[in-house]
Amino acid sequence: MSHEKVLLLKCKECHAAFFTEGESNFYKKKGLHTPKRCKSCREKRKFQLEQRRQKQELNRVLANLQFEQVEEVEMQSADPNTILYIIGNGFDLMHGVPSSYYHFRDSLGRRNELRKTLEMYIQKEDLWADFEESLAYFDDEALLVTLNDWMDIFDVKEQHDDDFSAADFFMASEAAMSPTYTIMDELPKNFRKWIVTLKPTISNTPLKQIINTEARYINFNYTEFLETIYKVPKGNILYIHGDRRDTNKELILGHSDMANHELDLNPSDFKSDRLRMKNQTTYDLHATAGYQLGNYYSSTAKKSSDVIKANKATFLAFADIDTVVVIGHSLSVVDYPYFKEIIRKNKKSSNMKWLISWYSVGDIKRIDAFAKNLGIQSKQIKLFKT
Structure with missing residues (x-):
């Protein structure tokens, strides 16, 4: 042996x-x-x-909790006209739906080009933990440093050279920026393909005492389980980022609006020596690539203002809401604009009661940050564990 x-x-x-x-x-x-x-x-x-x-x-x-914590929440007998439910992904997870972004990652498989591109170029230690916001952390420089190499591969001449080819110039730019095209083109398709496969794996109704079927809902999920599990009428639900059953409309996901994200193409400011410009053609190529990076940030942004504008009448109808029940929502910064609009449109926002579910320490920390950012007083908030 x-x-x-x-x-x-x-x-x-x-x-x-x-x-x-x-x-x-x-x-x-x-x-x-x-x-x-x-x-x-x-x-x-x-x-x-x-x-x-x-x-x-x-x-x-x-x-050290500054919010009151309640053991049970009973909403079935409350006036449904004064209640607004905010439903997040935690709702689906409570019902056994494998709907986290880690599940999305696993659905792609290790060899998937989209997954490999995301994990290579997104500068987040764990991009799947807060996937949408992670899309804003693209490694710009990792792409820009390859431009000189692509110029050599496509033999891009200086612009004053008689053999200069605009086609070579733009092919070098597109080759360097190909990871952005991969994310922009493949993410929406792969995401919808995954979303349509989701279904609950448990049959019980853990929120039966909390859900008031006659109240109004903003559903941040793309799934219809409020309807199928708790029989909430479809007309009571705003699928704010899209309904997976509607194949004519794109599902909305993305990072906080980065419309003001601009690449600084000043050669003296580049961190890498490889990004310093050799000539005007190199500079122009970087400018062209920078324009494409701008397209990436715009394309992968969640246009919250457009969504709010498209649902103006619905937000106006929330003026008389006195209780907001938040279930399974991470209260991520990317969705702050919607909550701010609810508060802005409410007649007595300083008196609104907020019942917010929590599951982990991270949830409580996010609730604290959420309250401070939106100016919600501690006495207005009560927490319940799910």
Whole structure:
């Protein structure tokens, strides 16, 4: 039997034999301490320590909570004319719908060109955690530094050269900017393809006491489960970012409106030496590429102002709302404009009651930031756990 297979240690937790001679030599070469637990027990312990840390943080946050927390919310008997529900993706998740952006990522597969492009060019440690806002963090410089290479590949001449070709010039620009085209072209198609496959995996109704079917709703989801699970009439629901059943309309997703995002093409300001301009043609090529990057930011932005304008009458009808119930919404900055419009159109916004669901410490922190940004007083907010 090979020495590589000889087991040298027993785990102090489960007492199973582990650790081969090869592994021992590796640890010694790296100057690492010999583990006392097998891999399975190390992972289990790591998970337990993380759970303990999260629990301690939650207790600390709750101890300093400035909002009243309620155990139960009963809305079925309330006046539906004065209630507005805000429904976010947490609603679908509560009903077993695999609808997180991590699920979207997994649906693409590891070899998908869109996924590879996103993970290569989006400058976020975990772009899928807040996917929509992550789209605004495109690595501009990573593309721009390739322009000189593409100029060489397409043999782009200087503009005063008799052999200068505009076709070569624009092909070099498009080649360098191809990742932006991939995201702009493939994201809407892949996203809708995934959305239409979603369905609940549990049959119970955990929000039965909270949902008032006669009230009004703003549904940030693209799915119709408010209708199918709780029998909320379709006419009571504003599918603010689109309804997956309507194939004639594009589903809306994206980052905060970046209309003012401008690329600084001043050569003296570039961080990379490779971006410094050699001649006017190089400068013009960077300017052309910069224009395309501007198109990317505009194309991937969520045009909240346009959505609000298109639903002006609906927002006006919220003037008499006195209670807003937020269920499963992350309260991401990208959606602040909608909440601000609800407050702006309300007759007595300072007296509005906000019932907001939470699930994690992160939710509570976002609720706190949300209240401060929108000027909602702590006494107006009550939290309930889902």
